[in-house]
Amino acid sequence: MRRLFLGLFLLFIGALAFWAYPLLGPAVRQGALPSREGLRAPLTLLVYGSSPEYSGYHQRAPERFRGLADTILLVRLDPVANRVVVLSIPRDVWVNLPGYGWHKVNAASPLGGPALMKEAVARITGVQADRYLVVSTEALRRGVDALGGVRVCVEKPMRYRDTAAGLDINLEPGCQVLDGKKAEGYLRFRKDALGDIGRIQRQQAFFHALKEQVLSPSGLLRLPRAVAAVEPYFQTDLSREEKGAILGFAMKQPHLMSLLLPGNFGGGGWNVDEEALRQLLAVYFDGEAPGEKGELTGRLVALVYGPGQEALVEKARLRLSELGLRVILHPVDLPPSRTEVLENGPGLLAQALGEALGVPYRISGEAVLGADLTLRLGEEAPFL
Structure with a gap:
């Protein structure tokens, strides 16, 4: 019996080591082992995707995380409420960039990198991000493939080709498992009536589907490989301690809430509804109580x-x-x-x-x- 117990124990240890082995490299480079305490106070991150840069026609330039900002997210990690609030900012919002004048917010990345991106988003929302995380589009493909794909309900036919950017989108409607290439197409498609806003709404649906996949038994089994696949394709100013605290916070499975920057189309971009934004920030970033129960009459x-x-x-x-x-x-x-x-x-x-x-x-x-x-x-x- 003792030999059987010892054998099972060694088998378990071997399986655990095999599962965790892909995390060894990222852990050494990033120092990002989960902290038991997690986050002690709320933390605001600016997270955005960096579009590929090209040195010539069809020639991808080496990654330097200075392409146009694609997906722009202001993320509030709140350990008190045990939630993650993601505010999506349309890339077509006009903002006065210090030293550069009026530009759409996605231009802040090639003009001034993460520092100017943080300033641009602060001017739009009034919220100064504590840290930033910029991700290459390559991370999406590799991460989704490592997870075994993500199940998404594609709501309509999506077809678009950009040979210069190497983007070929051809998706049929219906619920299906998307691999990395198809997931990128689903998230980048914006050739419809809503343009970038429709793309943002699909991104938010994808975030929830991705969370379900990661927390599924197969997702947890593949998670170390996914982390290792994504790790070379991001840049951040988070400290080692902060990375560990965020991982510890993530292990507590906080509730995910996704929001769109309130506004409307106009002036060749997205006009911010300042009053609606103030109400959102008060509740989800400042921690104020939402107030009394909503009145439905006339809504x-x-x-x-x-x-x-x-x-x-x-x-x-x-x-x-x-x-x-x-x-x-x-x-x-x-x-x-x-x-x-x-x-x-x-x-x-x-x-x-x-x-x-x-x-x-x-x-x-x-x-x-x-x-x-x-x-x-x-x-x-x-x-x-």
Whole structure:
């Protein structure tokens, strides 16, 4: 019995060493072993993707993390609330860059690197990031492939080709597992009516799908390989201690909330709604209480549905009208995967409608633009 126990123990140790071995290199280079305490206080990160640079036609230049900023995220890591708040900033927001004049925010990266990016985002939001993390697009491909792909519901056909940039997007609608190349196409596609805003909304949906994949049994098994695959393709000013604290915080599985910088199209870019932004920052970055329960009467809700759901839509519209809501219909090519309420705001309205209908609700920038609330109608709608 003792020999059997010893053998099983050695087998377990061997399996654990085999699983963790890919983390050895990153741990040595980054000093990023998880801290048991995790974060002690909130930390704000500026995270953005660096587009590839080219030295000639089709010729990728060596990575120096100074390409145009692609995805721009202001991330609040809050150990008190045990949540991660991701505020997506459209790259088409105009900002007055010190020393350079008015530019779209994504130009701050090639003009002045991370320091100017932090200043640009601070001028837009009023929030000064503590640290930065810039990621090459190569990290996305390699990380997703190492995880075995990510399951995403592609809502419509996506086709686009840029031979100079080596980008060939050809995705059919439907729920499917995307490898690294297809995931990059899904996240970079913006040749539709919403342009960069639609791309941001797909990115936010992808963040949630990625989190589910990482926390799945297969994802946890592949996680060390994914970390090792991504590690050479990012640059940051985080200290070793901060990296370890963030990893320890991540192990506590904080709640993920994704938001879109409030605003509207205009002036060749994205105009910020300053009052709506102030409300978001007060709740999710400053820790203020959201206030009293939301009042639904007179609010505008976008009802999202797909082909074959017309009968359900009419019943849902009547139910929403009974609650005093104004309804606009928002048909899409692919029926939503589940019934849920979305709000790109403090969350009181989403909570009120979710509780009234008995369905889940989320704070998310995936909500339909121009509406106070979004109700996605899945195959099952318990309130009908």
